Amino acid sequence: MTVAAVLLSGGLALAQPGFDGLDFPPAASVNGKLLFHFEGSTDGWRGLDGDAGVSVETAPISVKEGKGALRYGYPVQQGVMSVLCRSGLSVAGAKSVSFWIKTSRPGMFGLALIEKDGSNYFVLFGTRTNAWQKVSYDLDELQLSDDSKDENAVLDADQLSTVGLVDGDVMKAAPADGQVRPRSMWIDEVAFSPETRLPAAEGGHALVEGFEELSGRWAAIRIKGKDEIEVGTDAVLKIANGDVKEGAGALEYQYAADPKTTTALFGSTTLRVKQPRSVRAWIKTSVPTMLAWVLSERDGSRYMATVPTAAGEWKQVRLGLSDFALDNESTDENKQLDGGQVNSMGFLDVATMFGGGAAAGEANQRTLWLDGIEASEEEPPARYATRAVAQGVEVVVDSFEAGVSEWLSLTLVGLAQGTPTLALDKSTKVNVVNEGAAEGKGALRVEYFAPEGGLVALLRSLGNAPLGGATQLRLWIKSKFDAKLMLQVEERDGSGYNRQVEVGGGEKWQRHELALSDFALADDKVDENGKLDVNQMRQLLVVDLSGAAGEPGENVLWLDDVAFFVPEGKAGAKGQ
Numbered sequence: 001m002t003v004a005a006v007l008l009s010g011g012l013a014l015a016q017p018g019f020d021g022l023d024f025p026p027a028a029s030v031n032g033k034l035l036f037h038f039e040g041s042t043d044g045w046r047g048l049d050g051d052a053g054v055s056v057e058t059a060p061i062s063v064k065e066g067k068g069a070l071r072y073g074y075p076v077q078q079g080v081m082s083v084l085c086r087s088g089l090s091v092a093g094a095k096s097v098s099f100w101i102k103t104s105r106p107g108m109f110g111l112a113l114i115e116k117d118g119s120n121y122f123v124l125f126g127t128r129t130n131a132w133q134k135v136s137y138d139l140d141e142l143q144l145s146d147d148s149k150d151e152n153a154v155l156d157a158d159q160l161s162t163v164g165l166v167d168g169d170v171m172k173a174a175p176a177d178g179q180v181r182p183r184s185m186w187i188d189e190v191a192f193s194p195e196t197r198l199p200a201a202e203g204g205h206a207l208v209e210g211f212e213e214l215s216g217r218w219a220a221i222r223i224k225g226k227d228e229i230e231v232g233t234d235a236v237l238k239i240a241n242g243d244v245k246e247g248a249g250a251l252e253y254q255y256a257a258d259p260k261t262t263t264a265l266f267g268s269t270t271l272r273v274k275q276p277r278s279v280r281a282w283i284k285t286s287v288p289t290m291l292a293w294v295l296s297e298r299d300g301s302r303y304m305a306t307v308p309t310a311a312g313e314w315k316q317v318r319l320g321l322s323d324f325a326l327d328n329e330s331t332d333e334n335k336q337l338d339g340g341q342v343n344s345m346g347f348l349d350v351a352t353m354f355g356g357g358a359a360a361g362e363a364n365q366r367t368l369w370l371d372g373i374e375a376s377e378e379e380p381p382a383r384y385a386t387r388a389v390a391q392g393v394e395v396v397v398d399s400f401e402a403g404v405s406e407w408l409s410l411t412l413v414g415l416a417q418g419t420p421t422l423a424l425d426k427s428t429k430v431n432v433v434n435e436g437a438a439e440g441k442g443a444l445r446v447e448y449f450a451p452e453g454g455l456v457a458l459l460r461s462l463g464n465a466p467l468g469g470a471t472q473l474r475l476w477i478k479s480k481f482d483a484k485l486m487l488q489v490e491e492r493d494g495s496g497y498n499r500q501v502e503v504g505g506g507e508k509w510q511r512h513e514l515a516l517s518d519f520a521l522a523d524d525k526v527d528e529n530g531k532l533d534v535n536q537m538r539q540l541l542v543v544d545l546s547g548a549a550g551e552p553g554e555n556v557l558w559l560d561d562v563a564f565f566v567p568e569g570k571a572g573a574k575g576q
Helices: 003-009
Strands: 034-036 054-057 069-076 083-086 096-103 107-115 120-127 133-138 160-167 181-193 205-209 218-225 228-231 236-240 250-256 262-267 278-285 289-297 302-309 315-320 342-349 365-376 386-389 392-398 408-413 421-423 429-433 443-450 455-461 472-479 483-491 496-503 510-515 537-544 553-567
Touching: 069 083, 069 160, 083 181, 096 107, 096 120, 096 160, 107 228, 120 133, 120 218, 160 181, 218 236, 218 250, 250 262, 278 289, 278 302, 302 315, 342 365, 443 455, 472 483, 472 496, 496 510, 537 553
Parallel strands: none
Antiparallel strands: 034 181, 054 069, 069 181, 083 160, 096 133, 096 181, 107 120, 107 160, 205 365, 218 228, 218 262, 236 250, 250 365, 262 342, 278 315, 278 365, 289 302, 289 342, 386 392, 392 553, 408 421, 408 455, 429 443, 443 553, 455 537, 472 510, 472 553, 483 496, 483 537
16 A cells, blocks of 8 residues: 555554554553653553564653653564554543654654544555654544444444554555664653643634644655655744734745655545535735645545635635546546545645646745635635526636636646746736726736747646536637637546637737637547536637747737527536
């Protein structure tokens, strides 16, 4: 099992039978309080692979609080289950668990709490190299492992008997070279408490994360492949105490936009209300960009929603769970985000997949701030407006009245050389302007250079817009100079359908009502049925072909009132 699989499933094959033959002295809480502080004793903690690696260290560099800390030296080796554990617990009345940890390598680690009947509850957290950090969870935040059963699917403190800590690498296959990888973890001040980490949910609302302290619950990760995730060593995570929106702290995430490695912020958390219908968060970025907010279910199903941001301004984002669309590389049995199954969330700067517009060799450092993440049983306002028109309705993708662009600009170069490269281009300027609109008060203005032999594209996610039954794409376009445009709608499986449009210059608005039946499958795409399935549309692209057609140069393009027309009687089908 890869670390990615552990991340997505939340499971750990750690059951009560694994403790057969190990002797643990009893440890009982008093009024829900139990503390292991390792002052001269291991306090009954043991390793499943033997006790040789378990010791108490007293050197100040190895201790967080008091005079001692527990060190566990363990191998990453085939056939060896290296787990640090403590059984014999009795913690009736406890509502949370916390501990300090540092490790000899950065990584994803697992915390398992096991009931007397073997029911295994599990959660993941990240660590940094040789740096102490506090990890804390309310007991109701841990989720039943996929390979475990429980009569009530609730972690009962009065039934809890065992706590375990494991390195995510232990769950992987053995190193390909057959070598043993020696590792170490240090823990201190392991505490069960009758107090909760977060306030209880009230009135259908719950605080998911307030970021009052830095916790291993959140980690900077690198996505190296479909099933390969590791904790990033270059990104910086810390608590900011100055410009915050709620409480005394906010999470500050410093990272580099590098096209060679996709980085993201990962949080191990649940939504904490019985029937989650919406989430909200305060978000700020150092540069204007597009974020992907990701929610993952226990079975690994991943759902995404895009969030545009301005530079240096806090923005409260509120999304319905219905606004999150199934990732095209993910599967789900019902193709619907189940809020009660969410066990992690993440934030990904879309620019990191394209280098953020950095020139070759240029550092492209960025910062994301988060505060006050909440979940609610209330539905948020509809993200996509619908309006009645003659013979049907229009689903408005963008009217540009909100003042913030949700369009991402990309440049494709190297076509003639046979080495096409997709990247952001800092010279492209995308803004919402409040003058000269075709409809209302806002329009999108894009100033760009169409490179010779290249393409300039604008991309807009369609999320879960209710586009079932749509027959037309309708929009206003104007251009400074004559332009050859291609409009493409892409399905969730990646198949794309195109329609070319000639736009005259002179900065005059032109209305286009394009039949989706006239969109043809792109030459470089395949589709299982060879036709555009409108309920599968996931993104819209507007592409300037001028550079590829041998007519490079500067241009300014405007868009307004982008919508899909759904005839009367066919409205209401959601994208699946």
